[in-house]
Amino acid sequence: MRRRSFLRSLSAASVGGFAVRGFGNPMLGPLLDRSAQDRVLVIVQLYGGNDGLNTVIPLDQYSNLSTARANVLIPENEVLSLQGLGGATGLHPAMGGMRELWNEGKLSVVQGVGYPDPDFSHFRSTDIWETGANSDELLDSGWAGRYLHQEYPNYPIGFPNDTMPDPLAIRIGGPVTVGLQHLGVAMGASIYNTQDGLDLTGNMFNDPITADCKGSKLDFARQVQRQADLYGNVIEAAALPSCNLSTLYPTGIQPGAELAGQLKIVAQLICGGLKTRIYWVSMDGFDTHAQQVVAGDTATGAHATLLQGLSDSLRAFQDDLQLLGVDDRVIGMTFSEFGRRVKSNGSVGTDHGAAAPLFLFGTNLIPGMLGTNPEIPANVDTNTNIPMQYDFRSVYASVLRDWFCLEQTEVDQVLLDTYQPLSLVDPTGCIDTGVHALNQGAGTSLLEVFPNPFTESTTIRFETYGGRVMVQVFDAAGQVVRKLVNSELPPGQHTVACDLGDMPAGAYFCRVQNGSQQQVKSMMKVR
Amino acid sequence: MPVTPYTGTFGREELKHLLRRTMFGATNEDLLAFSGQSLSQVVDALLAVNIVQTPPLKNYWRLNGTTPDPSLVDPAIPFGTTWVNTPNIIGTVDANVYRMASFFSWRVGLMVTQPRTILEKMVLFWTNHMPIQTSVVYNGLLFYGYDQMLRQHCLGNFREMMYDVTVNPCMLDYLNGSANVASAPDENYARELMELFTLGEGSGYTEADVQAAARVLTGWDIREVLNSVPILPEAYFRPENHDSGNKTFSGFFNNTVIPGQTGANAGTTEVNALLNMIFLKQEVSLFMCRELYRFFVHGEISAQAESQFIVPLAELFRANAGAPDQMETVMRALLTSDHFFSAGIRTCMMMSPADLIIGTTRKMKFDWPSETTQVEGRYKMFQSLFYICVNCFQNLFDPPSVAGWPAYFQTPQFDELWLDSAAYAARNSAVQGIIGQGFNTGPEFYQAASRNLLRKPNLLAAVAEMGDASDPNVVVAGCADMLYAIPVSQGILDTIKTNRLLLGQSNDTYWSDAYEIYVADPNTTNQTAQMVPNLLTFMLLDMAKAGETQVF
Structure with missing residues (x-):
């Protein structure tokens, strides 16, 4: 019996005051497979570039701040001082909910997160955060997409399956963007509600795919159809409205109600038993060039509403997870494409900036503040930006190593370079349960690379169903560096040698395409 | 090297391809209308756009007790006549919310009742290239004015268009141009002007160039009241808010200095100097031709397409830099090119929701309610069509950002981004609804003739x-x-x-x-x-x- 149908039948029988409490219920706990491998990351994306200086306020810099940004600065006595930091740092007055998380030891603040040579374009900087690229480098795949590929290298061939019956990742309230992509494959499903079941006409429209551009589009459309249908049913079955126990969620026209609605779905699906690793939600409106605050009443206005919405929603979500007893499986992380300029502008707003604080929340993280308050110079001009203290990829590296329990070499492969992990998540939960190896074998493998890692050359073994076959090798940026096979081959197993002797060391990807089937595997060239 | 013209057979399949990409869907009526004509005849007809239309009409009212009463909102405007010439007076009722809804219905109506020209597709192209978001600007007159400006220039001269975009009141509001003053420059418009509208991200301009351009653009403002009298929204220049210092640009612009100006004409002079400087860069023509390509031809631009199609098309774009019909010339070359019809990329885009929804609806031969006697019911049905597109993740008046829809810029998926599991479900049920149920109105309408209408596919x-x-x-x-x-x-x-x-x-x-x-x-x-x-x-x-x- 699948876990969630078990829950569901219990739910149907739960008369007489017995509340379904998901995994937290002592009656259910022992029955369910609950390893460290079922850990969940919730990514909260704040579109527009959040003004870090009005979010986590460096009170010890107040006098210089009042020179730089008098028209948007929060009155000193209204800032919510953070316990244990000697009165030097506080949160925006609208963030009472997150201060409660801080007081309970469930909030971590990382100061000055950014990247070298910052880009001030929303689109480019969002792309950098989602792909994990350097400022001067374009990548086709997302960091979360590469992680999921690391964990489930055969996806999507042979998925869903018993090992992974659920979407690897779920984007709620928006499209699957590049962060969850891996070389043209969306590693997650996108939903806006939990009732997207489809009524497809079986497999009536199954003409063979032609080996050209239009055939590839038709193949893509059919894949989405199939997955919409398969995962639509899974999600519909898992979503139990009774899995929302918190009464703190903002609703209706309250600030943050939209984000809260997305997080409620996340709580439902976690409680309903999905093995989905990553949930991605978002909030819009942080591009506060103008009227960021109400002139003369700077603790109120557009930015205050946004922060209150974020803060209240995260508070409620954490409360829900705790009531459901699943909080030890979940951590969350916020990010925004950049912070804003130190000096405010004449529109009672702030222009695009650089580094900014980032939040993590959850029961199993190491609470507190990492890094120091930014130092605000006495004289700032319109070019003055907050310098970076931590590379955002170091935050990713911490989550990958200490939360998703990857080896450092695997972390390097996902992030395409070595970034020092920070002390953000309690790593003691990382015990080997063998699930990682099981995930790696889930689905159907069409492609193996051995040896891997390799120094000069390696061998690629691939399985075909007959017809035209193409085997290509890409570099980390998605550029084709080798086309090893492009011909008709009989069905069966084949091998081909791959010599990358003239190429730099680093991560590469090998891809086989045979008709509508395609698969990508990572390969690592070492010195 | 000129763009290679198409010389192959121009049969029914080629005609369908041409119409699908320049209109919303190719109906049998469209195919019959053009049958027997040559490629150049069809393209000439598609490019002969007529931008004169009935403006959006007042279709709104508020309840007086239980009775719909048009005099309770925009009382000066008789029901069924246009609101576009009447300033919005915000009294107890702000008519904007009603005017915007009227505008949405009207625009979607123009698309679904389109004549056999490229007009509505071009307007959508420009909407994607230089969008306005309703989530930021919510003003019917501003939206209508911006839409009219796009139509006026849709096949005209791009440099002239960019001037009008830069000082358009809707754009001044959307990207904070009206808040961009000498004492505190706001870079929002200056950045998007370079990054998204003309040169493209990474073309070589610097952060300092954005800041200098922001200073050039200081001083423009919008007003809706003049001498205490409400007026239609207009842009105007306030010399006192203009930064009259010299603006020095980077080596990318040959270290151009735009001399600071003072006085009433300073704004116009400096905007023109800025645009002239930007338009000297070859990157503008290449960037714009790539934009056209990704919208009309194919998402991914191969190295071969770049060298053999984009580069010559950009040459033509530059050769016509001063021509009043520059965009028409470029579009004619694109639509009659060998590349546009080449087998390798033909029939190789996922449909946008607009293409799927509006196109399917056009094919179903609906008999829409009359624009004069049933305008309320007519607009109601077009409003349904608007919301169907929204549900399929294309809000035609509120793209996700100032960059437009990711399907037209996000590598490597491009048009495939229209389709994911949520979008597929929505598109499926939308098409099933249009074919299976059609469109209806309801009992609560001011116009008796608009009540309880049902239109089914014919x-x-x-x-x-x-x-x-x-x-x-x-x-x-x-x-x-x-x-x-x-x-x-x-x-x-x-x-x-x-x-x-x-x-x-x-x-x-x-x-x-x-x-x-x-x-x-x-x-x-x-x-x-x-x-x-x-x-x-x-x-x-x-x-x-x-x-x-x-x-x-």
Whole structure:
């Protein structure tokens, strides 16, 4: 019996005051497979570039701040001082909910997160955060997409399956963007509600795919159809409205109600038993060039509403997870494409900036503040930006190593370079349960690379169903560096040698395409 | 090197491709209208746009007790006449919310009742290239003014268009141009002007160039009241807010210095100097040709397409830099090019929601309520169409950001971004609803003639255009030809015919007899013949579920 149908039948029988409490219920706990491998990351994306200086306020810099940004600065006595930091740092007055998380030891603040040579374009900087690229480098795949590929290298061939019956990742309230992509494959499903079941006409429209551009589009459309249908049913079955126990969620026209609605779905699906690793939600409106605050009443206005919405929603979500007893499986992380300029502008707003604080929340993280308050110079001009203290990829590296329990070499492969992990998540939960190896074998493998890692050359073994076959090798940026096979081959197993002797060391990807089937595997060239 | 013109056969398939990309869907009526014409004749006709239209009309009211009363909102404007010439006076009721809804219905109406020209597709192209978001600007007059400006320049001179965009009141509001003052420059518009509208990200301009451009653009403002009298929104220049210092640009712009100006003409002079400096860069022509390519031709631009198509098209773009019909010349070259028809990229885009939803609706031959006597019902149906597109993740008036829809810029997925599991479900149910249910109004309408209307697809008229519709093979093949850009095999068409038109029987006369009886007398008492409209509906509902409907 699948876990969630078990829950569901219990739910149907739960008369007489017995509340379904998901995994937290002592009656259910022992029955369910609950390893460290079922850990969940919730990514909260704040579109527009959040003004870090009005979010986590460096009170010890107040006098210089009042020179730089008098028209948007929060009155000193209204800032919510953070316990244990000697009165030097506080949160925006609208963030009472997150201060409660801080007081309970469930909030971590990382100061000055950014990247070298910052880009001030929303689109480019969002792309950098989602792909994990350097400022001067374009990548086709997302960091979360590469992680999921690391964990489930055969996806999507042979998925869903018993090992992974659920979407690897779920984007709620928006499209699957590049962060969850891996070389043209969306590693997650996108939903806006939990009732997207489809009524497809079986497999009536199954003409063979032609080996050209239009055939590839038709193949893509059919894949989405199939997955919409398969995962639509899974999600519909898992979503139990009774899995929302918190009464703190903002609703209706309250600030943050939209984000809260997305997080409620996340709580439902976690409680309903999905093995989905990553949930991605978002909030819009942080591009506060103008009227960021109400002139003369700077603790109120557009930015205050946004922060209150974020803060209240995260508070409620954490409360829900705790009531459901699943909080030890979940951590969350916020990010925004950049912070804003130190000096405010004449529109009672702030222009695009650089580094900014980032939040993590959850029961199993190491609470507190990492890094120091930014130092605000006495004289700032319109070019003055907050310098970076931590590379955002170091935050990713911490989550990958200490939360998703990857080896450092695997972390390097996902992030395409070595970034020092920070002390953000309690790593003691990382015990080997063998699930990682099981995930790696889930689905159907069409492609193996051995040896891997390799120094000069390696061998690629691939399985075909007959017809035209193409085997290509890409570099980390998605550029084709080798086309090893492009011909008709009989069905069966084949091998081909791959010599990358003239190429730099680093991560590469090998891809086989045979008709509508395609698969990508990572390969690592070492010195 | 000129753009290589197409010299191959211009048959029905080529005509369909051309119409699908320049209009919303290719209906049988469209194909018949152009049949027998040469490629250049069809393209000339498509480019002969007429931008004169009935403006959006007042279709709104508020309840007075339980009675709809148009005098409770925008009282100076009689019901059924236009609001675009009347300033918005914010009293107890702000008419904007009603005017915006009227504008949405009107614009979607123009698309679904489009003439056989490229006009509505060009307007959507420009909307994507330089969007305004309703989530930021919510003002019917500003939106209408911006829309009219896009139409006026849609096939005109791009440099002239950019001047009007830069000082358009809607754009000044959207990207904070009206808040950009000497004492505190706001870089929002200056950045997008370079990054998204003309040069492209990474073309070589610097952060300092953005800041200098922001200073050039200081001083523009919007007003809706003049001498205490409400007026239509207009842009105007305030010399006192303008930064009159010299603005020095980077080596990318040859260290150009735009001399600081003072006085009433300073704004116009400096905006022109800025645009002249930007338009000297070859990157503008390349960037714009790539934008056209990704919208009209194909998502990914191969190295070969770049060198053999984009580069020569950009040369033509530059050669016509001073021509009043620059964009028309470029579009003519694009649509008559060998590349546009080349097999390697033809029929190789996922449809946008607008293409799928508006296109499918046009093919269903709806008989829309009258613009004069039933404007309220007419706008209500177009509003439904607008919301269907929103549900399919394309809000035509609120793209996700100032960059437009990611399907037109996000590598490497491009158009595939329109389709994910949520979007597929929404698109499927949208098309099923249009074909299966049509559009309706309700009881609570001011105009009696607009109450309780129902418009269903006119499938009998649609199949009659396909040839001898008493032959079920003609009907199935005709419907496949209407719905699919990628052909479906005969075996599947035969299965559909048997399942849906013959209800499991094997003799074609089963359909032929029923059809002939029904056509001769739609009120026939023959029970089999009475089923004919439903047989067609259920067949199309099945056919619309094919993955083939998503590609064009």
